[in-house]
Amino acid sequence: xxxxxxxxxxxxxxxxxxxxxxxxxxxxxxxxxxxxxxxxxxxxxxxxxxxxxxxxxxxxxxxxxxxxxxxxxxxxxxxxxxxxxxxxxxxxxxxxxxxxxxxxxxxxxxxxxxxxxxxxxxxxxxxxxxxxxxxxxxxxxxxxxxxxxxxxxxxxxxxxxxxxxxxxxxxxxxxxxxxxxxxxxxxxxxxxxxxxxxxxxxxxxxxxxxxxxxxxxxxxxxxxxxxxxxxxxxxxxxxxxxxxxxxxxxxxxxxxxxxxxxxxxxxxxxxxxxxxxxxxxxxxxxxxxxxxxxxxxxxxxxxxxx
Amino acid sequence: xxxxxxxxxxxxxxxxxxxxxxxxxxxxxxxxxxxxxxxxxxxxxxxxxxxxxxxxxxxxxxxxxxxxxxxxxxxxxxxxxxxxxxxxxxxxxxxxxxxxxxxxxxxxxxxxxxxxxxxxxxxxxxxxxxxxxxxxxxxxxxxxxxxxxxxxxxxxxxxxxxxxxxxxxxxxxxxxxxxxxxxxxxxxxxxxxxxxxxxxxxxxxxxxxxxxxxxxx
Numbered sequence: 253x254x255x256x257x258x259x260x261x262x263x264x265x266x267x268x269x270x271x272x273x274x275x276x277x278x279x280x281x282x283x284x285x286x287x288x289x290x291x292x293x294x295x296x297x298x299x300x301x302x303x304x305x306x307x308x309x310x311x312x313x314x315x316x317x318x319x320x321x322x323x324x325x326x327x328x329x330x331x332x333x334x335x336x337x338x339x340x341x342x343x344x345x346x347x348x349x350x351x352x353x354x355x356x357x358x359x360x361x362x363x364x365x366x367x368x369x370x371x372x373x374x375x376x377x378x379x380x381x382x383x384x385x386x387x388x389x390x391x392x393x394x395x396x397x398x399x400x401x402x403x404x405x406x407x408x409x410x411x412x413x414x415x416x417x418x419x420x421x422x423x424x425x426x427x428x429x430x431x432x433x434x435x436x437x438x439x440x441x442x443x444x445x446x447x448x449x450x451x452x453x454x455x456x457x458x459x460x461x462x463x464x465x466x467x468x469x470x471x472x473x474x475x476x477x478x479x480x481x482x483x484x485x486x487x488x489x490x491x492x493x494x495x496x497x498x499x500x501x502x503x504x505x506x507x508x509x510x511x512x513x514x515x516x517x518x519x520x521x522x523x524x525x526x527x528x529x530x531x532x533x534x535x536x537x538x539x540x541x542x543x544x545x546x547x548x549x550x551x552x553x554x555x556x557x558x
Numbered sequence: 559x560x561x562x563x564x565x566x567x568x569x570x571x572x573x574x575x576x577x578x579x580x581x582x583x584x585x586x587x588x589x590x591x592x593x594x595x596x597x598x599x600x601x602x603x604x605x606x607x608x609x610x611x612x613x614x615x616x617x618x619x620x621x622x623x624x625x626x627x628x629x630x631x632x633x634x635x636x637x638x639x640x641x642x643x644x645x646x647x648x649x650x651x652x653x654x655x656x657x658x659x660x661x662x663x664x665x666x667x668x669x670x671x672x673x674x675x676x677x678x679x680x681x682x683x684x685x686x687x688x689x690x691x692x693x694x695x696x697x698x699x700x701x702x703x704x705x706x707x708x709x710x711x712x713x714x715x716x717x718x719x720x721x722x723x724x725x726x727x728x729x730x731x732x733x734x735x736x737x738x739x740x741x742x743x744x745x746x747x748x749x750x751x752x753x754x755x756x757x758x759x760x761x762x763x764x765x766x767x768x769x770x771x772x773x774x775x
Contacts, residue, residue, distance in 0.1 A: 379599070379601060405599025407600075408668050411596075435600065436595035436596060548738060549737070551733045
């Protein structure tokens with residue numbers, strides 16, 4: 253969501269401007285080179301490279317969205333602000349041992365967690381085999397004895413994990429479909445299932461958008477299941493990260509201490525952890541009267557455009 | 559029942575209820591993915607399972623409905639298709655979890671899980687709804703020359719019903735109602751359609767019976 257391709261206006265009265273923009277976009281297009289296309293039963297995937305920046309783009313008709321990028325000359329560095337923001341979860345759970353990540357993308361979140369916590373078990377669940385292929389071939393993602401990918405729907409994976417009694421102390425929800433998070437991953441029932449596979453000290457980090465009307469439904473639903481959560485937004489990002497845990501949320505002082513302890517380790521990934529505690533808010537900035545999303549009522553993707 | 563002595567249900571009624579059946583088929587189909595997503599995900603293959611089972615169920619329904627129309631075609635049997643389809647749709651509302659949970663537990667592969675769950679939940683009601691089309695044609699057709707036109711008209715209306723059901727469900731109903739509320743709506747519509755046929759049949763024939771009795775008296 254951080255970058256969008258804008259199309260050119262064709263008004264004749266703005267011929268000069270159009271001409272100028274056209275040449276700029278032409279330059280951009282020649283600079284960003286498509287290096288791979290992967291067919292998928294969900295959405296075709298394109299890998300584009302612009303100088304040292306390589307990005308994974310899902311082909312969406314409304315305009316391309318870069319889902320993950322990597323700087324080839326600084327591979328550890330997290331390019332997107334929402335990716336960096338997700339590491340605020342470490343302020344609640346500084347030493348994760350069992351990690352679950354729903355949605356692989358280019359694999360930057362799992363790879364960073366694997367680097368930071370080489371002893372932690374990491375399960376990644378990704379619905380699309382094509383994404384796994386591209387992450388491995390172009391984004392340096394590798395499975396190892398600690399980090400495994402399962403190609404599955406996240407809902408199915410979580411249900412099965414619950415049946416097996418598997419528990420995680422760090423869960424990242426970052427699964428996006430064509431438009432947004434798939435409806436069945438937004439409901440009260442799904443979040444309850446996620447809750448059932450969290451350890452007592454486990455943290456849940458969910459990447460969402462801060463778009464208007466739908467934002468309220470989503471917030472109300474998280475509130476319903478988890479009572480309270482940290483709402484983490486930055487003025488530079490269109491994303492909103494929800495961070496919560498089973499026990500009550502730690503006071504700000506504790507977050508600051510943890511940020512100070514971990515800030516150095518996260519520096520090389522470009523995560524400004526020290527800036528985050530002040531941004532984690534528990535203030536209700538949504539309409540509490542909105543309906544909770546349930547398996548019976550989850551028209552989330554219809555609500556989004558409002 | 560003797561054909562010569564009974565009044566037929568008006569063709570407009572047959573066409574109207576065929577619209578209702580087309581509408582309900584697609585309403586249930588469109589909700590199918592949402593019903594199954596908690597157990598089998600929202601993947602492409604869940605759509606694949608549902609559409610496959612609906613197509614197979616309809617195919618069998620057409621065949622059976624056509625066969626049944628050979629034997630004493632009458633409005634009461636016709637009405638029973640609607641009521642039976644409504645009754646066999648009830649497990650989708652009442653027992654969806656009870657049906658899907660054991661399938662989820664026994665079948666690991668969500669493709670086959672969703673296929674079996676689709677069979678368990680949707681096959682019977684969809685098959686019965688499929689019987690309605692050929693049976694409707696039989697009730698409408700009075701002569702060889704008209705048969706093609708009547709069949710065309712019927713498929714036109716029931717397919718328009720399907721289109722309306724698809725659009726209504728996916729664009730609007732899910733915005734305002736819960737899945738089960740929409741399904742109850744379909745059940746009510748099917749029972750309503752069945753009752754309308756029975757009422758028309760009853761009144762037309764009691765009136766016809768009386769006038770015949772007067773004529774003979």
